[in-house]
Amino acid sequence: xxxxxxxxxxxxxxxxxxxxxxxxxxxxxxxxxxxxxxxxxxxxxxxxxxxxxxxxxxxxxxxxxxxxxxxxxxxxxxxxxxxxxxxxxxxxxxxxxxxxxxxxxxxxxxxxxxxxxxxxxxxxxxxxxxxxxxxxxxxxxxxxxxxxxxxxxxxxxxxxxxxxxxx
Amino acid sequence: xxxxxxxxxxxxxxxxxxxxxxxxxxxxxxxxxxxxxxxxxxxxxxxxxxxxxxxxxxxxxxxxxxxxxxxxxxxxxxxxxxxxxxxxxxxxxxxxxxxxxxxxxxxxxxxxxxxxxxxxxxxxxxxxxxxxxxxxxxxxxxxxxxxxxxxxxxxxxxxxxxxxxxxxxxxxxxxxxxxxxxxxxxxxxxxxxxxxxxxxxxxxxxxxxxxxxxxxxxxxxxxxxxxxxxxxxxxxxxxxxxxxxxxxxxxxxxxxxxxxxxxxxxxxxxxxxxxxxxxxxxxxxxxxxxxxxxxxxxxxxxxxxxxxxxxxxxxxxxxxxxxxxxxxxxxxxxxxxxxxxxxxxxxxxxxxxxxxxxxxxxxxxxxxxxxxxxxxxxxxxxxxxxxxxxxxxxxxxxxxxxxxxxxxxxxxxxxxxxxxxxxxxxxxxxxxxxxxxxxxxxxxxxxxxxxxxxxxxxxxxxxxxxxxxxxxxxxxxxxxxxxxxxxxxxxxxxxxxxxxxxxxxxxxxxxxxxxxxxxxxxxxxxxxxxxxxxxxxxxxxxxxxxxxxxxxxxxxxxxxxxxxxxxxxxxxxxxxxxxxxxxxxxxxxxxxxxxxxxxxxxxxxxxxxxxxxxxxxxxxxxxxxxxxxxxxxxxxxxxxxxxxxxxxxxxxxxxxxxxxxxxxxxxxxxxxxxxxxxxxxxxxxxxxxxxxxxxxxxxxxxxxxxxxxxxxxxxxxxxxxxxxxxxxxxxxxxxxxxxxxxxxxxxxxxxxxxxxxxxxxxxxx
Numbered sequence: 001x002x003x004x005x006x007x008x009x010x011x012x013x014x015x016x017x018x019x020x021x022x023x024x025x026x027x028x029x030x031x032x033x034x035x036x037x038x039x040x041x042x043x044x045x046x047x048x049x050x051x052x053x054x055x056x057x058x059x060x061x062x063x064x065x066x067x068x069x070x071x072x073x074x075x076x077x078x079x080x081x082x083x084x085x086x087x088x089x090x091x092x093x094x095x096x097x098x099x100x101x102x103x104x105x106x107x108x109x110x111x112x113x114x115x116x117x118x119x120x121x122x123x124x125x126x127x128x129x130x131x132x133x134x135x136x137x138x139x140x141x142x143x144x145x146x147x148x149x150x151x152x153x154x155x156x157x158x159x160x161x162x163x164x165x166x167x
Numbered sequence: 168x169x170x171x172x173x174x175x176x177x178x179x180x181x182x183x184x185x186x187x188x189x190x191x192x193x194x195x196x197x198x199x200x201x202x203x204x205x206x207x208x209x210x211x212x213x214x215x216x217x218x219x220x221x222x223x224x225x226x227x228x229x230x231x232x233x234x235x236x237x238x239x240x241x242x243x244x245x246x247x248x249x250x251x252x253x254x255x256x257x258x259x260x261x262x263x264x265x266x267x268x269x270x271x272x273x274x275x276x277x278x279x280x281x282x283x284x285x286x287x288x289x290x291x292x293x294x295x296x297x298x299x300x301x302x303x304x305x306x307x308x309x310x311x312x313x314x315x316x317x318x319x320x321x322x323x324x325x326x327x328x329x330x331x332x333x334x335x336x337x338x339x340x341x342x343x344x345x346x347x348x349x350x351x352x353x354x355x356x357x358x359x360x361x362x363x364x365x366x367x368x369x370x371x372x373x374x375x376x377x378x379x380x381x382x383x384x385x386x387x388x389x390x391x392x393x394x395x396x397x398x399x400x401x402x403x404x405x406x407x408x409x410x411x412x413x414x415x416x417x418x419x420x421x422x423x424x425x426x427x428x429x430x431x432x433x434x435x436x437x438x439x440x441x442x443x444x445x446x447x448x449x450x451x452x453x454x455x456x457x458x459x460x461x462x463x464x465x466x467x468x469x470x471x472x473x474x475x476x477x478x479x480x481x482x483x484x485x486x487x488x489x490x491x492x493x494x495x496x497x498x499x500x501x502x503x504x505x506x507x508x509x510x511x512x513x514x515x516x517x518x519x520x521x522x523x524x525x526x527x528x529x530x531x532x533x534x535x536x537x538x539x540x541x542x543x544x545x546x547x548x549x550x551x552x553x554x555x556x557x558x559x560x561x562x563x564x565x566x567x568x569x570x571x572x573x574x575x576x577x578x579x580x581x582x583x584x585x586x587x588x589x590x591x592x593x594x595x596x597x598x599x600x601x602x603x604x605x606x607x608x609x610x611x612x613x614x615x616x617x618x619x620x621x622x623x624x625x626x627x628x629x630x631x632x633x634x635x636x637x638x639x640x641x642x643x644x645x646x647x648x649x650x651x652x653x654x655x656x657x658x659x660x661x662x663x664x665x666x667x668x669x670x671x672x673x674x675x676x677x678x679x680x681x682x683x684x685x686x687x688x689x690x691x692x693x694x695x696x697x698x699x700x701x702x703x704x705x706x707x708x709x710x711x712x713x714x715x716x717x718x719x720x721x722x723x724x725x726x727x728x729x730x731x732x733x734x735x736x737x738x739x740x741x742x743x744x745x746x747x748x749x750x751x752x753x754x755x756x757x758x759x760x761x762x763x764x765x766x767x768x769x770x771x772x773x774x775x776x777x778x779x780x781x782x783x784x785x786x787x788x789x790x791x792x793x794x795x796x797x798x799x800x801x802x803x804x805x806x807x808x809x810x811x812x813x814x815x816x817x818x819x820x821x822x823x824x825x826x827x828x829x830x831x832x833x834x835x836x837x838x839x840x841x842x843x844x845x846x847x848x849x850x851x852x853x854x855x856x857x858x859x860x861x862x863x864x865x866x867x868x869x870x871x872x873x874x875x876x877x878x879x880x881x882x883x884x885x886x887x888x889x890x891x892x893x894x895x896x897x898x899x900x901x902x903x904x905x906x907x908x909x910x911x912x913x914x915x916x917x918x919x920x921x922x923x924x925x926x927x928x929x930x931x932x
Contacts, residue, residue: 017409020409024408024412027408028358031358033358036351037499038498038579039579039857039858040579041579044858046498074350075349094344095345098215100347101214101215101547102546103353104353104497107348126867136497136865138836139213139547141832
């Protein structure tokens with residue numbers, strides 16, 4: 001029996017077996033390939049996606065365990081932010097800071113940062129570092145990734161402030 | 168040593184890439200719609216190559232950046248530039264593209280002048296449109312769109328003056344990044360119609376022998392399309408990736424191997440390297456020379472040695488060790504191949520698709536003209552990792568499953584166990600210092616394995632592809648040969664950049680390697696510069712000199728002095744030295760901790776220190792000085808990086824932000840090697856199979872950075888991708904010494920080792 005799955009605002013019925021890790025369903029069945037396979041052991045963070053608003057490592061999450069929770073991948077981030085230019089503020093900040101080298105780890109980091117900023121809109125450097133600590137980056141792009149998250153937090157707060165002051 | 172001077176009267180020499188690929192059309196194509204395609208034989212590895220090449224092209228041709236398309240390494244088209252290694256891409260391909268585009272622009276203007284009857288000097292180019300007296304007359308697209316230049320690059324046209332630059336030297340966006348931040352845009356994400364997913368079952372250790380397996384049983388499992396077996400090469404092929412992972416697990420449980428204790432004890436590498444040395448060479452001006460080496464074995468022993476030969480004179484000796492280190496790419500390797508019955512097409516994240524193609528042709532006894540290898544960016548590799556092997560795996564499976572694209576993805580354990588590591592190294596240094604602190608002589612002995620294990624065409628009998636070791640008939644690895652050329656592998660940066668008298672440098676090639684080895688970012692520079700820059704620090708302390716002053720005493724090149732002074736000044740070196748002089752307490756366990764600027768640690772449980780280090784990569788490329796502030800937890804021995812200052816001179820800067828990214832990224836990777844990394848193994852097999860058994864530096868361990876770029880407009884571009892790899896480990900070790908008085912000579916600088924050394928020997932001085 002197909003498994004019902006809500007991803008990036010769309011309902012899908014997956015034909016994969018319920019024990020299949022969510023990562024393979026997203027990448028191969030739904031063609032959402034931003035989330036990456038890094039270790040398959042929940043140790044590196046490359047496969048993180050939002051599940052019910054939480055950053056979850058999809059390589060270790062069986063399809064059957066997703067349930068009713070909404071899944072958001074990097075492809076769904078712009079819509080999540082209601083971004084008119086097709087980029088989530090975090091994605092824009094990462095581009096502005098050139099916050100990557102090979103970028104393999106970055107989709108997972110964008111997800112973790114999205115989850116962080118959802119509950120803390122003014123994280124200090126140490127908080128961001130702790131939130132991203134489960135994510136490995138081998139190229140050493142960390143300084144600019146940290147700057148990009150700070151930049152996105154600033155921009156999100158600014159736009160919130162504007163929204164609040166606009167009648 | 169003297170620095171290169173600009174030679175404005177001389178014509179710029181053609182880069183070796185242009186000499187090999189002189190046909191302009193190989194590099195450049197102008198479409199009818201004005202789009203310009205520039206081709207390079209180098210690969211985008213995450214280092215920002217595409218962006219740098221696009222900027223150089225847009226600059227020389229006066230084009231908007233958006234109109235430039237970059238095509239990277241593909242054996243079917245574009246220039247042949249061998250491999251993307253050794254910090255050579257900007258010098259090889261960057262310089263070539265600059266010359267190609269300058270000549271193309273000149274030729275286009277010549278044509279326009281003839282056509283319009285206007286002297287060339289009266290024409291101006293704005294965004295690919297050609298103007299005379301403020302009026303648009305024609306354009307590149309109108310002159311050349313869709314046609315070929317049909318000419319060779321001569322080197323007779325001068326590229327633009329740096330004063331006129333619009334893109335080069337300024338910060339700008341990475342052109343390849345948006346795709347990578349919004350969707351799957353890497354090799355790992357390629358998906359072809361009808362593509363099958365494969366997994367390879369490797370032996371559990373290098374010399375494990377296949378005892379039994381049950382291919383038929385797995386073949387009949389649901390979803391399995393094929394199980395490929397050639398000797399001990401085993402692979403499962405499924406139309407679904409998750410199914411392939413399950414089939415791999417099933418095959419593994421049905422397969423048994425015979426394993427033996429064949430590896431040396433992990434903690435005896437220093438002795439192993441000495442005892443297994445097969446050839447020794449003297450290194451003169453960076454180059455190894457064949458011939459008799461007397462006294463080839465330095466005195467063994469990991470502890471420093473000093474003796475007084477005459478009043479005021481002292482001889483110092485120390486041994487530095489580096490373990491085997493992984494590339495540890497964030498993704499296990501991927502290869503995709505399609506065999507249509509006649510031709511083999513391969514998509515790979517290899518650093519050298521041109522050589523890979525030749526090696527595949529050799530192994531499969533297939534004519535090279537039937538093979539095309541296309542580079543597609545993947546996860547960063549930092550040298551020769553599993554990429555080439557995964558590509559070859561895909562080829563073998565594709566030959567067994569024709570007409571269907573085959574995607575092989577290695578599992579994490581495959582990558583960790585089978586990637587070729589950066590070889591272990593042992594460096595012994597000896598020097599004599601006189602009563603005035605002058606260095607009288609210097610001896611450097613480096614013992615290590617080969618840094619060259621890449622696949623090469625080897626005449627069919629040997630192969631550096633893992634799969635070939637397991638197929639029938641099995642081909643053993645190509646026997647490693649010592650390389651002699653300047654700063655090759657083991658002796659890269661063994662010759663110090665300092666003008667030291669009576670220097671004797673020896674390279675000891677250890678042919679036998681317990682673990683598979685090949686090229687990793689920086690090659691021998693990491694171990695050699697760790698030793699040299701630690702030893703300079705030791706010599707300075709032993710002779711009561713400021714480590715910065717001692718280095719400057721032997722640095723003649725003003726550009727080298729400039730980066731060193733710049734880093735020292737920004738890090739607060741002289742203030743720190745003065746405050747230390749004012750506090751006569753022994754550095755080891757001073758109760759008043761010195762704190763780094765920006766440091767929050769002020770308690771007596773933490774010791775803070777500043778360390779300095781310098782190298783010029785291969786003695787001819789980027790200059791880099793690194794200053795590091797560390798905190799050492801006295802109770803745990805944990806080293807925390809607080810603040811890092813990098814000062815670099817990479818000649819003319821093409822992309823300052825890209826350069827900073829390389830320098831800082833190189834520091835972080837080398838700091839991870841320095842603080843954490845070591846391939847663990849027992850007598851049977853490698854045990855570092857995942858990220859828990861092979862930890863790397865994490866986000867919460869990243870220091871603050873200040874990176875200073877000393878631009879040299881108009882000077883040659885100096886490769887910088889590996890510039891900080893050398894200076895990083897000694898900067899950290901010297902900072903730990905400054906903080907605690909503990910001299911660490913064996914990598915990694917783990918908390919256990921820090922505690923052991925803090926409790927035991929402290930200082931030479």
